[in-house]
Every structure is written in C-alpha cells, then in structure tokens.
Amino acid sequence: MIVSRSGKVVDVCGYDPSTTSRQLEVVTAAIAYNRPTTGETIILFLHQAIHFPNMDHHLLSTMQSRTNNVTINDRPKFLTACPNDNDHCILAPSDDLNDITRLPLPVRIHGTISYLNVRKPTAAEYATCEHVSLTANAPDWDPRTTKYQLVEDSLVDNAGRLLERGDLKNRHFISPLYSELSTNNPRIISETVSQEHAILHEIDPRLNDHHFSQQLSDMVQISSVWSAYKGPAVDAIKLARNWGIGIEAATKTIQATTQRGARTILHPSLTRR
Template sequence: MIVSRSGKVVDVCGYDPSTTSRQLEVVTAAIAYDRPTTGETIILVLHQAIHVPNMDHHLLSTMQSRTNDVTINDRPKFLTACPNDNDHCILAPSDNPNDITRLPLRIHGTISYLNVRKPTAAEYANCEHVSLTADAPDWDPPHHQIPTC
C-alpha cells in the first residue's frame, strides 16, 4: 500500500551491467504482518522505499533499517550455538518505549523472509505501526557518517 509519494525518483539497474537503468519512484509504503502465534496484525512502514510496480515481493534494505535502530538478526537458528527468541528475527522499536517488536523470520533455502501482505484501509487506520526505515534524513548511503571509536 503506497501511503505517500515523495515526488523523487532514483535510477535503478539490475545486477547485470549490460541492462539499462530505469527511473523508479521513492515512496512511503505499508505492508501488513500477521503474527503467527496470535493473528495480531502489525503495519510495517517502509519510508524512502523504491516502488517497483511489477515486483511480486518486497526487498528490505537491511542497512537502511539498521540506521533506523532496527536490528536484523538474519543468521538462521540452525547456525546459532544457543538460539533464543531474538535470533533469526527483526527487532524494531515499538510504540511502547519499554518494548520492542519482534518479527520472527522464516527461511526458504538460503533466503530469510517475513510473510507479509497488503493491508486493508481499516488495518492501516487501526493497527500498531512499526517503522522499519526512517523518513528523515533522506537516505543517501555514500554520505552517511562513519562512527569513530
């Protein structure tokens, strides 16, 4: 669900450098995640996302999420010595400052993923929202500050 349009476009090309690039729109989008244990719906908000109209799945920039204080634990549990609930999941700040939103990842082959879907207007209006990426400042990876130790 496109929530808002930024009016900005970016040049995007695939992994094959011989293919031509194309301009795609930068949007704020929302996807619905249904907790498998409770059925509760959470709205995941993706600010500064690239809208690819003909794609049937979503790609999340882990770097963009990490700069928004979202933890991406993408190591599968079977590769973790002593796995716990925080392994192989996304941990995002919650509406409640004393809590985090835990989104357990699933795995298909070598790909970690979340089952998501398009939210209804009622879900968007009434369910908890969790931002996986920041709305500001503008996402511009080459210009991010490198922390000093």
C-alpha cells in the same frame, strides 16, 4: 499499500552495470504482518522505499533498517551454536514513543532466502493496528554514501582488529541515526543538520560543535568571588588643602560624595548602592 509519494525518482539497475537502468519512484509503503503467536496484525512501514510496480515481493535494505534502530539477526537458527528466539529474527521498536519494547518478527526461510510473510493491509487495519517503521523517513537515505565506511574504518586497525575503546567500553559506537526512542538523546537528527553530524554525535557528543559549545557553557563554574574596598583617590587632608576648608569639613564631604557600584555578569553597567 502506497501511503505517500515523495516525488523523487532514482536510477535503478541490476547487478550488471551494463544493463539498462530504470527510473523508479521513492515512496512510503505499508505492509501487514500477522504475529504468529497472537494473530495480531502489525502495520510495517517502509519509508524511502523504491516502488517496483511489477514485483510481487519486497526487498528490505538491512543497513537502512539498522540505522533506524531495528535489530536484524539474519543468521538462521540452524547455523547458530546456541540459538534462541531472537536468532533469525527482526526486533523492531514500536512507533509509539511510550512503548520501549521491541516487537519480535521471526524470519522464515524459502530456499536460501530469509523472508517475512506479509500482505497488503486493509484500510481498517491501517487505521487501527499498531504501526512499526522498518526504515526511517528522514534524513534522506543514500545507499552510495561513504559515511559508514569512514566510521567503520576508524574503529579498526589495518588488520581489521578493534582499536582500544578507552572510556567507551560500555557504549555503542553508532546508534540509530534517526530514532525517536533514544532515551539519552531524543530526536538527535532534528538537532543536527546532516548524517555526518548525527554520526559524530553518536560517537561522542563533543564531536558535534553545537553540543560541544553547549557542554562548555553548562560546565562553567565560578569557584570563588571576592571584593575589596578601594579608598578614595583624594583624602581629607589633600581635599582640605585644595579647597581651603577644614579637615572635618573635608572628611564629611568625602563621605557624602563617595558612591559604590556593583557589576553583574548579566548587567555589566554600574548600579548605585
């Protein structure tokens, strides 16, 4: 079921680049999946998907899904040393922000191809069943990007071994680029202007200029404040001599005309006390 059309088209060709390419439409599509344990129908959304009008099956980009906070364990159970229910399974977060659980979608094998058994949803199912997004609707997906290659290369040495992680031992280097379920950094993409900023933010928020400046502002502390009284520039003796008045009158004059001012950070102008 095509939910919406983006108005964008892309050039698509097969494995052989010498073959003729086709211009195909980018759409948001919805497919229905019945949970094998309960029979419950789940609506799976494929955002930024390429519409092949003559194909009778769907192709899922695993990288596109993984950057949308979807876990794809694509190794078959029979090839896993100690398999469990999460092996050969897709774990997808619900579109409901209040639901932090991950929906397991067990994967089957047809020949040598892993697949999910899906179908076209009815209008009633689309309107009433739970929604799960397998891919993100923003930012724009570009399968030719080199961003992921650069980040991956920055994590390993020339031999492909993981570099020392320092104080990041308990953190993932990259979490989803677009995830409304992030508890620590909700809607990261909405606060950044590009995938580059989102990737840098996930590695370390200090690499994002906006968040770095915000952290600097938040960490400003005033360690101490002190003040001192500065005596008048003219004492009573000098004033008495200049004005030709007595010492007592000069002293009272200074006391009556002396003003003290205070400056504040928000309002730097002098105010009278």
